[in-house]
Amino acid sequence: MASVQREIMTKARVEDVWSAIRDVGALHTRLVPGFVTDTRLEDTVRIVTFGNGMVVREPIVTIDDRAKRLVWSAEGRLTKHYNASVQVTANDDGSSRVVWIADFLPDDAAPAISGAIDAGMAAMKRTLDQLP
Numbered sequence: 209m210a211s212v213q214r215e216i217m218t219k220a221r222v223e224d225v226w227s228a229i230r231d232v233g234a235l236h237t238r239l240v241p242g243f244v245t246d247t248r249l250e251d252t253v254r255i256v257t258f259g260n261g262m263v264v265r266e267p268i269v270t271i272d273d274r275a276k277r278l279v280w281s282a283e284g285r286l287t288k289h290y291n292a293s294v295q296v297t298a299n300d301d302g303s304s305r306v307v308w309i310a311d312f313l314p315d316d317a318a319p320a321i322s323g324a325i326d327a328g329m330a331a332m333k334r335t336l337d338q339l340p
Contacts, residue, residue: 209289209313210311212318212325213310215306216306216336217305219337220304221303221304222276222297225306225336226296229276229296232249235254240331243331244256244258244328244331265282266280267281276296276297277294289313290310291310292310
């Protein structure tokens with residue numbers, strides 16, 4: 209099973225970052241605008257439309273307020289299996305660290321998944337760094 213892990217540092221406060229992450233129906237407005245252009249909720253599944261037009265169903269597995277960690281999976285598309293998490297922690301200076309980890313099959317999806325996560329993290333950093 210392939211695994212991709214990326215992290216960013218943002219000057220945004222951990223509470224503000226977590227608020228944006230846990231708002232699972234607002235990816236396109238609060239967390240990664242441009243990378244995601246629309247998000248709809250259907251019960252515990254979010255339907256995500258990416259900037260390239262791809263639409264993916266993402267069942268939400270866990271929203272852990274204590275750990276400030278979101279876990280979701282994805283159905284179909286490039287992978288037979290996809291499970292990911294995003295977690296935010298506070299740094300001593302008031303900034304935040306965000307880590308996105310994805311585990312998936314098949315392994316040969318790694319270049320596409322890595323590229324998507326890199327683009328998503330860049331959009332996330334741009335958005336979060338603009339928070340007051």
